[in-house]
Amino acid sequence: MFYHAKELQFNARVSKPDPKFASLLLEQFGGMNGELKAAMQYFTQAFAARQPYPEIYDMLMDIATEEFSHLEIVGATIQMLMNGVNGELKDISEQSEIMQMVVGKSEKENIIHEAMVNPMFMVVSGGGPTVTNSQGVPWSGYYVDANGDLTVDLRSDIAAETRAKITYEYLMQFTGDPEVKETLKFLMTREVAHHQMFEAALSTLKPNFPPGVTQGDPRYSNLYFNLSKGQEARGPWNEGSSPILGEPWQYIDDPQAHVTSTDGLREQKPNDAIMSVEEADKKSMEVSQQRSEEVKRAVPKGSNQWNRYDS
Known part of the structure; x- marks a missing residue:
């Protein structure tokens, strides 16, 4: 009210x-x-x-x-x-x-x-x-x-x-x-x-990155594509390690050649990622189960009510 x-x-x-x-x-x-x-x-x-x-x-x-x-x-x-x-x-x-x-x-x-x-x-x-x-x-x-x-x-x-x-x-x-x-x-x-x-x-929500429950694909999570030509800029967004996952950035200087050589990135392999593809899939299932259980535990079976009006 x-x-x-x-x-x-x-x-x-x-x-x-x-x-x-x-x-x-x-x-x-x-x-x-x-x-x-x-x-x-x-x-x-x-x-x-x-x-x-x-x-x-x-x-x-x-x-x-x-x-x-x-x-x-x-x-x-x-x-x-x-x-x-x-x-x-x-x-x-x-x-x-x-x-x-x-x-x-x-x-x-x-x-x-x-x-x-x-x-x-x-x-x-x-x-x-x-x-x-x-x-x-x-x-x-x-x-x-x-x-x-x-x-x-x-x-x-x-x-x-x-x-x-x-x-x-x-x-x-x-x-x-x-x-x-x-x-x-x-x-x-x-x-x-x-x-x-x-x-x-x-x-207070752990884990909270990436948002949601599904983990990113380790093959692509640390790639930086240099897609604009001219005076190049480097910084913590494309060199060193990513600020949250801590993965070394992979700077792709020639994106067109890289995409061609990897069959449109389908043959891209994880490079210095913190997890393998299999580990990321397993992590996704773990976070999914955790979040699902948090919600299910809080919702009673059968009758439900928003508040209890204690006298």
Whole structure:
């Protein structure tokens, strides 16, 4: 059950109305990297984790609920940035502030352009937040990544927090309002905190690489193909050893010749891989059995229930 406290998690403030920035801030209300996407992603992922991984379920639900509170902060900030616009739209007199704003051809064309870019926000909603991005594109459940495997989902969540963080970082460049910047800085910093929480949760799942249960084929796991010609670049991604598996990178300088000589890589042999093909297949079966048992043990046979309401 959800319980709503009317006080915001962070005391959002604005120095003055700013409809243009309010439109930009919609990106974090109904955009693909915004707070609604994050809340729904973690909320959805939590269901599959509920019984086999109750601790991670608890974390996902806590963070999902916090993301809903951040959505409220963004919505409140948008509304304050649009303060007065809704009332002005209801004032049909020529003396209303919004009518004075559009005096002259250039001003009118500017307002028309704003309305064309995001008609839901500027014309249809009357200045209230809409469940769209800054261009008026409606929010979609397609934004949500939930694969039912925490080694995959938690990495998606780390990426989501990273994208949200950089979006707030960019948004701060488009407002001069110190009060709004304080709110955005708070929201940005919570993305940093959540990133670390997801990293920590992922570290409790052993093994967690590669994501899922099936191991990579040792014949191909440490090959680097030099597929762009010109000034060559070398670094830890193609020389030395791979950072997680610890396999020496095999630098294929002439990919076409290599593919031809190995019959389209079908005759490729493992080279300095940590496992043979047979060992990788065995490892896949072991991890598969481990994950399967973790889920099966947590789900009772016969009748099942989500909670126990102890008095």
